[in-house]
Amino acid sequence: MAELKASLLYGVVAAFLTSAVLAFVEDLDDTFKDTRVNDIWLVDFYAPWCGYCKKLEPIWHDVGVELKTSGSPVRVGKMDATAYSGMASEFGVRGYPTIKLLKGDLAYNYKGPRTKDDIVEFANRVAGPAVRALPSKQMFEHMMKRHDVLFVYVGGDSPLKERYNEVASELIVYTYFFSASEEALPESVSLPELPAVVVFKDGAYFTYDEYEDGSLSSWVNKERFQGYLQIDGFTLYELGETGKLVAIAVIDEKDPTEESGRLKAMIQRVAKEYREHFNRDFQFGHMDGNDYINSLIMGEVTVPSVIILNTSNEQYFLPGEPIETMEQLVQFINSVLNGSAQAYGGDGIIQRIKRVAFDARSTIMSVFRSSPLLGCFLFGLPLGVISLMCYGICTAESYDGSDDIDALKREGLTDEEEDEEEERQHAAELEGPDEGDNEEEDAGEKDPEEKKTD
16 A cells, blocks of 8 residues: 555656656647747747657756756747648748747748757847947956957947847847956056957957958958867857858877877967968867768778868868878968968869768668668668669560550441441452462463463
């Protein structure tokens, strides 16, 4: 009896907790369009059959709990985009899952890692004001410790401030934007003129110059990363939006060697010491292992080595000889910059065909490696059916169809015509031999004139 009560109590508690968690994530329907205007919403557009959506589901519940319990103004919901396809199309949903933060008339796409912390940080950043004020030196220093990259507008009202606010509204999905007075800046910071837009990163600060750097939006987009990064597949995808070439030291962090450490240190030195020469065109970093790079270039990159990627057109550059010194590395980067280095890959038609074949081969190999029996069933069964069909076609007997033609001719005749046709055929059979004999007799008799001639 006691065990029964305990199990019942456990079931009630579990049901309560489950309902509490579900309450933090609201199921949305087609009425959402009219009711969302006065709130900030973080919405997951999903499909019931989508594997990635199912994987995101428990994380999404954790996001809902975190935002609700922390007092965030963001409400969390989810919508079946297949059931409400019209609504999903209005919000520009093209794939599943799609995460959007809806704020007034604006919709912000989330493109970061699908982890609870990253999604919560995105929601809190975008839900707040596009530009946050730093009223004191203490607050300024606190934010510098929290953020690796910090954009700050310094000064009063100006056309530059208006452009800064517009850029912040556009790029808030990627990074924070702040404003401060000159008095709130650290004493080590000295600006030649105001107003100014400054980025603090890599232990230094750099000022936006409209004449050298072009548009403010482009400059912010390129400067939102640290000068040197640990790069993975997702980071490389984000770097592609900056338009920069990516110089990577490919190393094995699980089995570090002296050569790996030397290449990594050289890339770091170039990123810092040659910033003025290369920062506008290059992003520097290292990548652990060569699996991702190999799939990207459809080839084999040795470890350790250096490679430069152009993510805009899928080209890549390799040094002609092993890099031993800083001078060789700088020379290699300069050769890529001035166009003298040999470019490989690209996005031409031949490369696209190779990409399709490479992806198909990789998929088949991965299936056979993970489950050989499943691979044999998926690929062996269709091949067997096709082989049997080909064998049947090749071994089929030829058939001229003359009987079918005669039958079709007979079908077009009336009964009387058909009887007459049969009688004609029967008479022809009877007259055939007599005509043959007569022809032989005629052939045996000679004309009288011919006899006289003989």
